[in-house]
Amino acid sequence: DAKTTQPNSMESNEEEPVHLPCNHSTISGTDYIHWYRQLPSQGPEYVIHGLTSNVNNRMASLAIAEDRKSSTLILHRATLRDAAVYYCILRDVTNDYKLSFGAGTTVTVRA
Amino acid sequence: DTGVSQNPRHKITKRGQNVTFRCDPISEHNRLYWYRQTLGQGPEFLTYFQNEAQLEKSRLLSDRFSAERPKGSFSTLEIQRTEQGDSAMYLCASSSHLRAGVLSGANVLTFGAGSRLTVL
Numbered sequence: 001d002a003k004t005t006q007p008n009s010m011e012s013n014e015e016e017p018v019h020l021p022c023n024h025s026t027i028s029g030t031d032y033i034h035w036y037r038q039l040p041s042q043g044p045e046y047v048i049h050g051l052t053s054n055v056n057n058r059m060a061s062l063a064i065a066e067d068r069k070s071s072t073l074i075l076h077r078a079t080l081r082d083a084a085v086y087y088c089i090l091r092d093v094t095n096d097y098k099l100s101f102g103a104g105t106t107v108t109v110r111a
Numbered sequence: 112d113t114g115v116s117q118n119p120r121h122k123i124t125k126r127g128q129n130v131t132f133r134c135d136p137i138s139e140h141n142r143l144y145w146y147r148q149t150l151g152q153g154p155e156f157l158t159y160f161q162n163e164a165q166l167e168k169s170r171l172l173s174d175r176f177s178a179e180r181p182k183g184s185f186s187t188l189e190i191q192r193t194e195q196g197d198s199a200m201y202l203c204a205s206s207s208h209l210r211a212g213v214l215s216g217a218n219v220l221t222f223g224a225g226s227r228l229t230v231l
Contacts, residue, residue, distance in 0.1 A: 036220075043115075043202050043222030044154065087153055096218050097142070097167060101153030 004088045009106045012078045020073040020105055022088030027068050031090040034099070035062065035073050039084045044101070047073065047086070075107075083109045115223035117203050123229045124193055131189045132226040136205030143186050144220065145178055146202040147171065154202055160186060161208060193230045200225040 005023040012018040024033065035047040048055055048062045050071070055062040061074040075082055085104040116135040124130050136143050142161050146154035157176070158168045162183040172178075175193075180186040190197055204220040 041224070043204070043225050044220075045222065046219045049219075085153075091218075097144070097159050098156045099154075099220060100156070101146075103151070103153055 004090060004102055006086075006088050006102065006105045008103070009108065011108045011110065012075075013110050014079060015077050018075040018078045018082070018107060018109075020075075020086050020088075020107070021070065022072070023070050024088070024090055025069045027090055028092070030093050032093055033062065033064060033068075033071050034089045034091050035060070036087045036089065036099070036101075037082075037084040038087070038104070039081075044087065049091070078107075078109045080109050080111060083107055115203055115205055115221050117201075117223035117226045119226060120224065121227045121229075123231065125231050126195060127192055129189065129191045130193055130228060131187055132201050132203075132228075134186045134188070134203030134205075134223060136185070136203070137207075137221055138184075140205035140207045140221070141183070142206045142208045142218075143180055144204040144206070145186070145188050146204065146222075148200040148202055148225070149198075157188075190228070193228075195230045198228055198230045200227050202226075 032049050032051050034049040036044040037047050038044040048057055048060050050062045050064050063072045085106050087101050087104040089099050118133045122130055144159040145157040148154040156169050157172050158178050160180040163180050175191045178188045202225045204222040206218050206220045
């Protein structure tokens, strides 16, 4: 499985943006970049995914480097409910049954 | 549809006992997955079904573990002769897989809240 590298933790203040980096230098052409998050005592939930172009949805934005070796998940205005572990995952579209989670980034939001 | 449902949410058992977890996926989803998560770690893939067929099993799934999805709807995960090392959160997820030959980068998984197992 292609690997991703994320910081262990990040802190943010409420109402401020949060930029979560992810390195994936061994990404292949058939890998999509997926982000999931896991709130305390819950299962993971889908946040966003992309291939080459930047993506926006109601939850977040995903900025993908031109060489695709890194990406950044952007939470535009953090709320206390965004405190969670965020996972950056590479998903091979030809073998898409498995999500390989790392340890993720624990995001703490200060009121 | 209320999402992916898992039962029981918590199970405490003694070493050597058998336990069974149930997962009810989103009704229109044809794929169902089981993951295991230990404290401080991300979830680890155990197995998945497409309809009623179990298509892949991780090496983490020892002979004491068995999963079924008899009619392509709900699934059960049974652990026989539990060991303390089996203590973990067992997560179920489901997704809608497109027809064969169609590749999509989406295939978003919807997870349940998990079943926490404690083996004493």
